[in-house]
Amino acid sequence: MSVANIQVSETPQVLYALRRADDALILGHRLSEWCGHAPMLEEDMALSNIALDLIGQARELYTYAAKIEGKDNDEDKLAYLRDVRQYRNLLLVEQPNGDCAQTLVRQFFYSAFADLYWRAMMNSRDATLAAIAAKSEKESAYHLRHASEWIIRLGDGTEESHARAQAAIDYLWAFSGEMFAVDAGERSLIHAGIAIDPEGLRDRWLNTVTGVIGEATLTLPQNDWMQQGGRVGRHSEHLGHLLSELQSMQRTFPGLTW
Amino acid sequence: MYTQALNMAEADDRHIEDVARAAQFQARIDAEERIEPNDWMPAAYRKTLTRQISQHAHSEIVGMLPEGNWITRAPSLRRKAALLAKVQDECGHGLYLYAAAETLGTSREELVDAMLAGKAKYSSIFNYPTLTWADIGTIGWLVDGAAIMNQIPLCRCSYGPYARAMIRVCKEESFHQRQGYEIMLTLCRGSAEQKAMAQDALNRWWWPVLMMFGPPDATSQHSDTSTKWKIKRFSNDELRQKFVDATVPQAQYLGLAIPDPDMTQDADGHWRYSEIDWTEFKQVLAGNGPCNRDRMAARRKAHEDGAWVREAAAAYAAKRAHRQTAQAAE
Numbered sequence: 001m002s003v004a005n006i007q008v009s010e011t012p013q014v015l016y017a018l019r020r021a022d023d024a025l026i027l028g029h030r031l032s033e034w035c036g037h038a039p040m041l042e043e044d045m046a047l048s049n050i051a052l053d054l055i056g057q058a059r060e061l062y063t064y065a066a067k068i069e070g071k072d073n074d075e076d077k078l079a080y081l082r083d084v085r086q087y088r089n090l091l092l093v094e095q096p097n098g099d100c101a102q103t104l105v106r107q108f109f110y111s112a113f114a115d116l117y118w119r120a121m122m123n124s125r126d127a128t129l130a131a132i133a134a135k136s137e138k139e140s141a142y143h144l145r146h147a148s149e150w151i152i153r154l155g156d157g158t159e160e161s162h163a164r165a166q167a168a169i170d171y172l173w174a175f176s177g178e179m180f181a182v183d184a185g186e187r188s189l190i191h192a193g194i195a196i197d198p199e200g201l202r203d204r205w206l207n208t209v210t211g212v213i214g215e216a217t218l219t220l221p222q223n224d225w226m227q228q229g230g231r232v233g234r235h236s237e238h239l240g241h242l243l244s245e246l247q248s249m250q251r252t253f254p255g256l257t258w
Numbered sequence: 259m260y261t262q263a264l265n266m267a268e269a270d271d272r273h274i275e276d277v278a279r280a281a282q283f284q285a286r287i288d289a290e291e292r293i294e295p296n297d298w299m300p301a302a303y304r305k306t307l308t309r310q311i312s313q314h315a316h317s318e319i320v321g322m323l324p325e326g327n328w329i330t331r332a333p334s335l336r337r338k339a340a341l342l343a344k345v346q347d348e349c350g351h352g353l354y355l356y357a358a359a360e361t362l363g364t365s366r367e368e369l370v371d372a373m374l375a376g377k378a379k380y381s382s383i384f385n386y387p388t389l390t391w392a393d394i395g396t397i398g399w400l401v402d403g404a405a406i407m408n409q410i411p412l413c414r415c416s417y418g419p420y421a422r423a424m425i426r427v428c429k430e431e432s433f434h435q436r437q438g439y440e441i442m443l444t445l446c447r448g449s450a451e452q453k454a455m456a457q458d459a460l461n462r463w464w465w466p467v468l469m470m471f472g473p474p475d476a477t478s479q480h481s482d483t484s485t486k487w488k489i490k491r492f493s494n495d496e497l498r499q500k501f502v503d504a505t506v507p508q509a510q511y512l513g514l515a516i517p518d519p520d521m522t523q524d525a526d527g528h529w530r531y532s533e534i535d536w537t538e539f540k541q542v543l544a545g546n547g548p549c550n551r552d553r554m555a556a557r558r559k560a561h562e563d564g565a566w567v568r569e570a571a572a573a574y575a576a577k578r579a580h581r582q583t584a585q586a587a588e
Binding site: 013025028032033035036038039040041042043045048049051052055058059062075076077080082100125146152153154156157158161164183219245246249250253256257258 | 342354569
């Protein structure tokens with residue numbers, strides 16, 4: 001039996017679902033790494049909760065991507081049998097957990113976007129995406145509230161927590177721009193009313209981020225150079241290690257049911 | 259001398275009063291009444307329960323580590339979500355068991371500090387490693403199965419907060435146990451490699467699981483008073499036998515062999531197991547199990563690495579309270 005990667009026919013619609021599924025899975029996986037190791041029991045449960053929401057979103061999106069692709073792929077093949085160059089997630093979500101500040105700033109940047117994104121996607125002409133959006137929007141609203149409260153606590157907490165939160169912002173800021181990028185394929189879906197234009201969310205996202213960061217007595221970096229590449233499979237070095245762990249069972253024992 | 263005499267008289271009164279209260283207390287226990295946090299209770303009852311509930315809480319928290327070891331490697335998305343949810347449940351159990359222990363007058367921080375200092379115990383079973391995916395199935399099936407055997411009688415424990423916490427814990431544990439058994443069933447119906455993985459896990463976990471019920475009745479230290487106070491309703495050996503009798507048919511259904519070739523069924527239908535190696539149990543309790551050091555190191559690291567986060571939360575809460583007071587004064 002072979003452990004070869006699957007091939008995916010990345011039509012604009014398949015790719016669109018796959019990219020969002022990969023975002024949710026990779027971020028959910030990262031958060032699940034905290035399980036049993038968080039700074040307090042309440043936070044251990046909260047991070048696991050968010051991870052579970054995201055893994056749930058990923059499963060729905062993968063299942064939908066497999067369905068519109070119409071071959072014999074399924075959620076597990078899409079998650080476990082594509083390599084680093086076939087993954088389509090944002091660079092932001094694959095960044096390591098680092099300390100708690102880095103995890104929460106990463107979550108904050110993402111959730112501040114996801115909250116707006118899923119709410120807008122509830123009006124998608126694609127009924128499945130609209131349904132996934134309706135469920136994800138409720139979850140994202142809670143994720144954003146949770147992360148925002150922590151950014152404020154850390155920023156306006158102690159000298160050490162302030163410095164750590166600021167360092168996390170400085171490190172992760174360059175990965176925030178990719179959330180607003182659109183390629184030609186996605187542009188066609190936007191015209192068809194299936195996808196929404198993320199550019200339209202940028203001001204509100206920045207408004208939320210600036211508000212929370214200001215209340216936290218933190219600042220956004222001046223550097224506006226943004227890293228990109230995740231959407232076309234040009235990742236950071238971190239993703240390969242994550243995937244080798246995530247996929248180890250399916251790669252070692254190919255083709256079995258678990 | 260005068261003063262001393264007075265003191266002695268006072269002490270005598272207190273002693274007589276305590277004897278009367280203790281008799282009333284025991285009468286309530288005998289009448290199956292629940293003891294609640296504000297009720298009078300003998301100091302030894304408080305101490306025994308604080309020890310037992312906090313050990314139980316520590317076990318839930320340390321127990322997250324062996325299973326957490328497989329969250330990032332679960333073989334399918336469904337299994338990943340189920341395992342993460344399960345380990346999260348254990349964290350929740352730890353949290354409300356600490357809350358139940360706190361009703362007896364010791365704070366969560368003190369209880370956790372005692373555990374991190376190595377002064378409080380947790381279940382010896384979590385000092386064994388999870389080496390393959392089948393260990394996750396086996397832990398659900400056997401470790402949670404054994405925990406349920408121990409915990410169902412605790413739902414009728416004389417101390418109200420503990421009994422109520424156990425009702426909720428048992429419901430979730432029985433779900434985990436079915437989930438674990440279902441993992442085993444899938445493995446046993448899978449490839450030869452998967453079935454061998456399941457058998458190997460059973461071989462490694464069987465004896466440590468039997469040790470979970472504690473030392474044999476003849477040598478158990480706490481049983482007598484715990485039984486009188488209706489904290490404990492069945493002896494270690496009774497519960498162990500009950501567990502073995504329930505588990506053997508489950509193993510047979512899976513087509514797995516219990517690693518005890520001399521096990522026989524007696525005329526009453528009980529499965530009689532071989533002598534347990536109590537030397538191993540004592541070594542694990544003494545800190546020499548395969549993972550004792552790793553488990554403690556992981557818990558200490560999480561605690562130490564999280565210190566600045568807890569400090570930040572406390573500092574922010576204090577600042578906020580201060581600002582609100584200042585605002586109210588304006």
